[in-house]
Amino acid sequence: MKPYYEDDTVQLYLGDMREILPSLAVQADLIVTDPPYAETSLAWDRWPDGWPTLAATVTRSMWCFGSMRMFLDRRDEFADWKLSQDVIWEKHNGTGFAKDRFRRVHEHALHWYRGPWRNTSHDVPRVPSTGGHQGGPASRSTIAHTGTIARQQWTDDGTRLMRSVIKVRSTHHAAIHPTEKPLGILDPLIRYACPEGGLVVDPFTGSGSTLEAARLSGRRAVGIEAHEPYAEAAAERLQQPYLVDLFGGGAA
Structure with a gap:
């Protein structure tokens, strides 16, 4: 299968991850992904049934972003995984659409693993x-x-040891994708669970943040994106060399 974009360390594929991932026959050190939560009416926000089970066939370690509602509603789909820990991304701003709830300024990233813990790469950043x-x-x-x-x-x-609540500015107006994650929250997750030179896979690539963070940290990366406008934007992003401040959350 021909990549939509490719360079020395990154490959990006266009299509449904449930079709593409099995055809790639890769074994990854880590999956880092932010799947559609299926909590809005947006066209791209549709949960791909069965994807956590498919992810378990290509790796034993996964960081998955999501809301608590998403994880509770979909808990049966994570039956192949064991939960290791959760990390909180604290944003500098947040959403306040509901006036009867606290202003939401955080997101969860849960680390899932399979097999013996001793066989799972885990190196906490300091x-x-x-x-x-x-x-x-x-x-x-x-x-x-x-x-x-x-x-x-x-x-x-x-x-x-880095704390489990990590404060990083969101991408704000510079975001390519509406749920884009800044490099500053992705970098420590990748360094924790993927050895240098290892392979990171993101089956819901979006803007390409995971691929960029993996490349900058000395890892290889494979991404899959179902929507061509975002795949095109991610490919354009990956072609542009730029300096970044990882914990500042964006391009210099």
Whole structure:
């Protein structure tokens, strides 16, 4: 099958992922995707039935963006997966269409995996420390609600594990796709679950953000997009070299 766009590290295909993904016969290190939630009347916002089961045939690790309503409504379709954790993307702005609810300024990204956890790539990104904690000898936690947990000896290198709530500016008016994710939220998810040089797949490519983030982090990427206007926009984006500030959320 001929790619819609291709370069040294990225391939982009046009069509329904349920038809294209099996034909590619790829084994990916990671899927990172933002599927249609089926929560609006927009033409492209239609849930492709069975896609999580199909995704499980090509990888053992997946970050999937979605609303809590989406995950609860579709929970049976994730039966092939085990949930590892959730990360919250905190936006600098949000939507406030409903006056009887809190203003929504966040989105969920859930990490799913298959098989033994030890066989799943997981390398938490580290960020500069703002505290004054020092390293110490091995100890055991006595926090009541966690039970007894062994703590290994560690040396303070000036960094800490990245927190599970990550604040990144949304793409706002520069967005190509209405649900486009900024590079700054995609980069740590990719670095966490895909080894350098590995393959990232996004079966709902949209604007191409996942492909761009993967390429910038030294990974390879394959994307699939069902709607040609967005595939065309993603291909145009991928052809344009530019400097980015990953945690600033956009092109320089």
